[in-house]
Amino acid sequence: MTIKNRLIATAASALVLGAMLGLAPAAVTADESSAVDAGKKLAFNRKKGNCLACHQIAGGKLAGNIGPPLVAMKARFPDKAKLRAQIFDPRKANPNTVMPPFGPHAILSDKEIDQIVEFIYTL
Amino acid sequence: MKKTATCLAVALSLALPSLAAQASPADDLKAFQNYFKKRFPDTPFDDFVNGVYAIDKGSREQWEAIEEFPPYEIDIEKGEKLWNMKFKNGKNFASCFGEDVGAIKPRYPHWDAKEGIVRTLEEDINACLKGNGEKPFKYKKGKIAQLSAYIAYKARGKTIDVKIPEDDPKALAAYEAGKHFFYAKRGQLNLSCADCHVYNAGNKIRADILSPALGHVSHFPVYRSKWGGLGTLHRRYGGCNKQVRAKPFKAQSKQYKQLEYFHTYMSNGLKFNGPGARK
Numbered sequence: 001m002t003i004k005n006r007l008i009a010t011a012a013s014a015l016v017l018g019a020m021l022g023l024a025p026a027a028v029t030a031d032e033s034s035a036v037d038a039g040k041k042l043a044f045n046r047k048k049g050n051c052l053a054c055h056q057i058a059g060g061k062l063a064g065n066i067g068p069p070l071v072a073m074k075a076r077f078p079d080k081a082k083l084r085a086q087i088f089d090p091r092k093a094n095p096n097t098v099m100p101p102f103g104p105h106a107i108l109s110d111k112e113i114d115q116i117v118e119f120i121y122t123l
Numbered sequence: 124m125k126k127t128a129t130c131l132a133v134a135l136s137l138a139l140p141s142l143a144a145q146a147s148p149a150d151d152l153k154a155f156q157n158y159f160k161k162r163f164p165d166t167p168f169d170d171f172v173n174g175v176y177a178i179d180k181g182s183r184e185q186w187e188a189i190e191e192f193p194p195y196e197i198d199i200e201k202g203e204k205l206w207n208m209k210f211k212n213g214k215n216f217a218s219c220f221g222e223d224v225g226a227i228k229p230r231y232p233h234w235d236a237k238e239g240i241v242r243t244l245e246e247d248i249n250a251c252l253k254g255n256g257e258k259p260f261k262y263k264k265g266k267i268a269q270l271s272a273y274i275a276y277k278a279r280g281k282t283i284d285v286k287i288p289e290d291d292p293k294a295l296a297a298y299e300a301g302k303h304f305f306y307a308k309r310g311q312l313n314l315s316c317a318d319c320h321v322y323n324a325g326n327k328i329r330a331d332i333l334s335p336a337l338g339h340v341s342h343f344p345v346y347r348s349k350w351g352g353l354g355t356l357h358r359r360y361g362g363c364n365k366q367v368r369a370k371p372f373k374a375q376s377k378q379y380k381q382l383e384y385f386h387t388y389m390s391n392g393l394k395f396n397g398p399g400a401r402k
Contacts, residue, residue, distance in 0.1 A: 098322070107309045
């Protein structure tokens, strides 16, 4: 291979590698996007958030309809802390809710709730 | 005289507000059944014994296909053999329950005034075995379910008519305990029976439809595809409790017997249609 071609090949590989590592310019930081990914995994995990049991969520299949579909979340919860509070203990807003108290009943850890909030907030 | 009687009546109702305010089981029954009639106006009352298949057309077609070759048929045959088997002392189940098999299921559950407890069919099957020197069955599946299936099958079409004797406060207390259990939240997931089977009956949890509590017990014991076999009502109670991450009670525990007492009473007027096949 000529030096010129080798340089082109190296540059191309670097670009591909860079794209794979998400180093292309993005609106979220690497930390935030990893929280969103982690949050999505937790939300869809039956043993963790199990959100699809009751809520339609983009990207999820065979969702239940016991709770409202999770869309327009930023519009519905302009204050992200209120969304977190709702997931932490939904009984505060509605004492008769069937949504589990993920925080007080230790269904999810604080970190897991944070990550789920990051994911839900993108919907 | 009339004035005195009126004063007395007023005084009594003021002094005993709890008695005046407490709904009777009959009031509860009316409210419960009316709720489901309103929620599912297209479902004929008698059809509630078919659970989700009474409220969802798609799954009904699948279920009717399954019922053409009922998965519980062999269990009924085994149950009949159990019914006819002779104990070591020469007696059999008819010695305890009487010869008319079809008359057995409609007697359960009932209040035993002498012992002060609710009696269930499965409990009395084992009482019969123990009373005749035989080893009792396990309570959730296997022989108990097969014999119960045969007894249920012979009672198909008979009306559910659980009685809460008005003159026995302990019977009412057992009913109320069962009712409380049904409506109380429990488990890590903080759910009551009513949360799913009353307030969300007909809604979807993932891809499953929540069955209405009206008609819930009519078709037990049940062949569940999930179990790949037959199971008793208390087996299902335990499973449901586990599903909301609550520690289950034992089959034929006081809690589950009281729950069965309330739960069956709420289906009074419907017809037994066991054993049934469910997802």
